[in-house]
Amino acid sequence: KHANILMVISGHVCYSAYKKDTGDNGNTVYEMLQDWQNQDSGGGYIRLLDIDPKKKTISAKMYSPFYDRELTDTSAFSFSGVKFIKP
DSSP: OOTTOOEEEEOOSSOEEEEEEEOTTSOEEEEEEEOOTTGGGGTTOEEEEEEETTTTEEEEEEEETTTTEEOOSTTOEEEESOOOOOO
């Protein structure tokens, strides 16, 4: 409900999902859900975000330092046309 909210990141439901919604004030809210604690007995997967204000993108991928590899499934995604808030 606040105009300055840009992103919500959550987890702990053993899935991965993403979407964007419109906030009460017309702002776009980028939402990410991620929790891979049950995959490969945990596997140490972490969400890596690449935030590029110049390109107006937020890209996400899952990486495991334990396996030294990225997942190549639908857990990798990108938002484009992001309107970052100027300080």
